[in-house]
Amino acid sequence: xxDPAARPLPWQTATLTAIRPVTxxxxxYRFRVGFDRPVLAGQHVDVRLTAPDGYQAQRxxxxxxxxxxxxxxxxxxxxxxxxxxxxxxDAVAEVGDTIELRGPIGGAFVWxxxxxxxxxxxxxxxxxxxxxxxxxxxxxxxxxxxxxxLYSARDPGETIAAEELAVRARDEPNFxxxxxxTRAGGRRVDAAMIAEAxxxxxxxxxxxxxxxxxxxxxxxxLLVDAGxxxxxxxxxxxxx
Amino acid sequence: MSTRGFTGRKPPEATRERLPPGQYLxxxxxxxxxxxxxxxxxxxxSFTLREGSRPLKSWTWDAFSALPxxxxxxxxxxxxxxxxxxxxxxxxxxxxxxxxAGVAAPTAFLLAEGYDDYTTNVPxxxxxxxxxxxxxxxxxxxxxxxxxxxxRLLVPxxxxxxxxxxxxGLRFTRRDEGGFWELRGYHMYGDPWREQRFTGD
Ligand SMILES: Cc1cc2nc3c(=O)[nH]c(=O)nc-3n(C[C@H](O)[C@H](O)[C@H](O)COP(=O)(O)OP(=O)(O)OC[C@H]3O[C@@H](n4cnc5c(N)ncnc54)[C@H](O)[C@@H]3O)c2cc1C
Numbered sequence: 001x002x003d004p005a006a007r008p009l010p011w012q013t014a015t016l017t018a019i020r021p022v023t024x025x026x027x028x029y030r031f032r033v034g035f036d037r038p039v040l041a042g043q044h045v046d047v048r049l050t051a052p053d054g055y056q057a058q059r060x061x062x063x064x065x066x067x068x069x070x071x072x073x074x075x076x077x078x079x080x081x082x083x084x085x086x087x088x089x090d091a092v093a094e095v096g097d098t099i100e101l102r103g104p105i106g107g108a109f110v111w112x113x114x115x116x117x118x119x120x121x122x123x124x125x126x127x128x129x130x131x132x133x134x135x136x137x138x139x140x141x142x143x144x145x146x147x148x149x150l151y152s153a154r155d156p157g158e159t160i161a162a163e164e165l166a167v168r169a170r171d172e173p174n175f176x177x178x179x180x181x182t183r184a185g186g187r188r189v190d191a192a193m194i195a196e197a198x199x200x201x202x203x204x205x206x207x208x209x210x211x212x213x214x215x216x217x218x219x220x221x222l223l224v225d226a227g228x229x230x231x232x233x234x235x236x237x238x239x240x
Numbered sequence: 241m242s243t244r245g246f247t248g249r250k251p252p253e254a255t256r257e258r259l260p261p262g263q264y265l266x267x268x269x270x271x272x273x274x275x276x277x278x279x280x281x282x283x284x285x286s287f288t289l290r291e292g293s294r295p296l297k298s299w300t301w302d303a304f305s306a307l308p309x310x311x312x313x314x315x316x317x318x319x320x321x322x323x324x325x326x327x328x329x330x331x332x333x334x335x336x337x338x339x340x341a342g343v344a345a346p347t348a349f350l351l352a353e354g355y356d357d358y359t360t361n362v363p364x365x366x367x368x369x370x371x372x373x374x375x376x377x378x379x380x381x382x383x384x385x386x387x388x389x390x391x392r393l394l395v396p397x398x399x400x401x402x403x404x405x406x407x408x409g410l411r412f413t414r415r416d417e418g419g420f421w422e423l424r425g426y427h428m429y430g431d432p433w434r435e436q437r438f439t440g441d
Contacts, residue, residue, distance in 0.1 A: 007439065007440065008438070008440025008441065009425065009440065013241075049243040049246045049248065050241065050242045050243050050246065051242060051243070051246055051247050051250065052242045052247070054242075055248050055250040056248075056261075056262065057246075057249075058262045058264075058321050060320060060321070084248055084249045088243075088245070088248075092244075092245040093245075097243070097244055097245075098243075098244075100241075100243075105425070105438070106424075107421075107424030107425060108274045108420070108421075108424060213270060213271045213386075217277070217386060220275065220276035220277070221276065221277070223276065224276050224279070230275055231275070233275050233276050234274065234275060235273060235274060237270070237271055237273075239270045239320075239322075
């Protein structure tokens with residue numbers, strides 16, 4: 001087999017087949033698209049929009065769906081008030097529209113069932129999206145792998161996939177969820193929270209951190225302080 | 241084929257001329273890396289030129305700081321689509337490193353190596369002749385750890401993943417060998433103006 005990474009990554013036309021609200025600011029978008037290579041949990045796609053005068057804008061979005069090969073992917077996009085691309089999705093995109101995208105992209109922030117666990121996932125805001133793909137994949141392909149998600153959101157109303165995560169925490173014996181809210185008297189992820197997560201999970205084999213820049217930097221430092229081998233800490237940053 | 245209902249926010253002509261295809265202008269300085277910041281101590285920091293596994297020359301932080309200084313100002317472009325204009329860097333040029341080591345580049349390719357075990361390949365031609373440096377200062381201040389301090393490679397003509405953070409050395413290689421991202425589907429060369437993001441672009 002030719003290594004998929006060694007082949008060109010073509011732009012493809014993807015059809016929007018469903019839109020669903022996830023929080024006040026985030027919506028889920030399902031696209032029909034046929035990739036020429038398998039998707040790994042944690043990867044992203046590049047999206048390209050073209051204006052009538054030929055002007056184009058590109059952005060990256062993580063794949064939220066598990067790699068189940070059904071010919072569709074789910075993205076979860078937070079509509080930023082002045083966002084050039086996220087604002088288009090929020091205000092303009094409709095079922096039946098086509099856009100260009102290419103992927104799957106990314107070979108570092110990925111988890112495969114054979115990578116095993118325990119798996120420590122730490123997400124901030126929309127940074128939970130690629131972690132959701134890992135949890136969905138784990139539940140289907142490797143439910144025996146212990147996993148813990150520490151998810152920090154502004155408040156309960158801004159928690160992505162809140163119900164799904166609660167159901168997973170209730171029904172999946174090897175999955176634990178710690179939700180943290182930073183608003184309304186809450187606090188940012190700190191050393192005590194990390195200590196609790198590590199205590200409940202046991203020493204992680206892999207840690208995946210995703211979110212805005214300051215969040216990921218702070219959590220990575222906390223994990224190194226807590227004694228985790230830096231080589232086991234994988235980070236993905238959305239910007240901000 | 242245009243996207244129904246998308247008009248976008250086309251930047252002014254003067255900005256567009258400086259933006260490679262698919263890039264957008266950002267005012268902040270986003271951070272991209274695959275793991276935590278490595279903890280680098282200046283007391284034990286060293287920078288080494290190697291040919292394959294053979295060391296050609298090493299510098300301590302003090303010795304490195306005594307080398308001639310070079311400044312560069314201009315635009316940088318990250319493969320994750322942001323570009324930042326008019327950045328100002330200071331450090332030691334690739335040419336001055338070779339001169340201090342008393343060697344000519346032994347091969348046409350090298351791998352930059354970081355304290356975080358990151359690697360990335362850069363052709364010597366894109367570093368020599370005043371094109372690249374090992375930068376220690378950004379905007380007049382020591383480079384903070386988030387941006388690769390105490391020292392990072394700076395290869396402005398290529399996508400910024402080539403400008404390895406927390407760089408600890410350059411290893412000359414006989415062939416053009418892929419580094420961390422290049423082995424994971426990213427382009428071997430990475431010219432933003434030809435939009436060489438991924439293999440085959
Ligand atoms: C690998 C990767 C995966 C990503 N996955 C997702 C995802 O799953 N879901 C998702 O919603 N986003 C994701 N992002 C962020 C996304 O690519 C865009 O940056 C985001 O949608 C904003 O683009 P825009 O065109 O709407 O805003 P822009 O027009 O670029 O910016 C509008 C304003 O928002 C600010 N801004 C830009 N980006 C951010 C940000 N990320 N957070 C806060 N403020 C910002 C800008 O500084 C500006 O003031 C990902 C980014 C990367 C690099």
